[in-house]
Amino acid sequence: MERADKGLPFLLKYENVADYKDGEVRILDRRAYPAREEFICCSNYHEVAKAIADMVTQSGGPWLAAALGIVCAARETKNLPLERAKEMLNQAADVLISARPTTSGNMETHIRRILKVALDALDRGEDAEAVTYEYVQKNLENRYRSSRKIAMYAIDLLPDEAHILTQCYAETLIGFLLLVSQERGKKVSLICPETRPYLQGARLTASVACDMGVPVTVITDNMPAYILSKGMAQVFISAADVITMDGYVVNKIGTFQIALAAHFHGIPYFAMGLPSIAYATINEVAIEERNPEEVLHAMGTRTVKT
Template sequence: MTCGTGVELPFLIRPENTARYEDGEVLILDRRVYPFEVKFVRCKGYRDVAEAIRDMVTQSGGPPFCAGYGMAQAAREARGRSSEGILEELERAAKCLIDTRPTNNGIILMTEKMLDVGRNAVRNGHDVENALVQAVNAEFEARHKRGLAIGENGASLLRDGDSVLNHCWAESGIVYTVYVALQQGKRLTAYCSETRPYLQGARLTADALCDMGIETTVITDNMPAYLMSRGMISKFFTGADRVTMDGSVINKIGTFQIAVSAHYFGVPFFAFCDGPDPKAPTAADVVIEERDPNEVLHCLGQRTATPLAKGYYPAFDVTPAEFVSAIVTDRGVFSPYSMVSYWQ
């Protein structure tokens, strides 16, 4: 799809380059090696999908769609069983997929939605696998429409000439915000923190923004405060794996320290999300994933730390509402202190 400026949505955000369903198999773009290599991991069953999500083959907004297709695989696996047997397999698959990355609320919401689709298909005697595949495909279309709405709201916060800092890979939030801003004729430059240890900022965000024609500079994770002190950053944007009802932003580790720096230097911090989690009143109600400590001792397959040292890897941190300027959603831009308004 192309906007009025002739700029297309970047490779990474196109549905077929997130995941696709082919003859009972789920093909997932391996974001661990992109953009150096365009490779798809082929998953033959939902347990393979779960392993791919756990192993960071896909991140950010990718896992929910992969999990959705994984639910279709569960239905395929249960074909020929009784209605009760099919539902049991779907529930088993949902738990398996949700358990992969418990902080990512999108996986939970997608699998719960697909469970409802599966139950309705069983109840009405429809092909459960097909119903689930079609439902996931519809979710991709809904993401596009929701992304455009988020982009309209995000672009309203940008001025011509802004220099935007991004941390990690905010997926459709930052892409559609830039997409709409370009339609409005705004000129932007971008900085991307590299985002160790998987370098999502250096590889994914930077690639997508360059793909859209944005002048983009990659910086190390310990540079943002210095750039802010020199007046080089106008706005700070991130995604959010979860926003709680008290306005806390749970996102990629490192978000909190940049937000504190932004607050000190008067740089607005905006977080994209599809809506706050009504089941999480505070950050204490969210499980913060801790990954294999060995992962922080390596980068792109190369050990980067002395073999004498150990690692520690909380995958996410919590930024309290006091350091958040606003939450950008499809329904508008909200103060972090008025999250309840999103649902009213």
């Protein structure tokens, strides 16, 4: 079967999101890209969870990294008594699920499913590492194919020529949106707010567009309302960290104000994603509050007086 990441750029190839080899989870450090192509190697699930919490990878990246963290934990259980091995796998799942609070509900559903595969393999006396890795790879293919289908629905809502305002980094969804638009002959371009403090819009979304030959303009985070007021974008599109069952969209900080500006100026806003049964209402979403020190720096350089 043809790989589902065919036609996607470097950032979205499976192995450049996260990979597993020889007992290590290898994660592309998106904090450094595109200035440097560096990978963080994690030899145990604790290191994987720390990498996720430290923003080594974002958007859909933690989905794959955490899954491979369970594979890594399964390797660690080799030669352990059965009950101790199961205990370790359950501990690994708990640690990985809690790495990022806002998406922990979705992550729990995802990781518990993978955990069950590993535990069942142990009960059958099989190689839990190999069985779990194979399951994760199949799920990865399915996730990419689902992202492509979502992008196809989004493309149907766009005019034949469109300047698209984005927010942060929608990962596979933005990649497939651009790929499908090219396949259908639609002329699209992106306008990417930089997305402080990690600049995912400038460094990641814009890089994907450049690698795919799509025109892209990077703007400051202060500019979306002005762009929308001048009719310079025909649509605002983002991913969604969570879509609750009562209809709320939770995404990168700043998405709300852009959506309000788009509504005020009569510009449609489309959030790409799937509702999550893990969140019946918006009240069940724990919004992550990160270290305020992050606001005082840009790409590792302090920008505020000490």
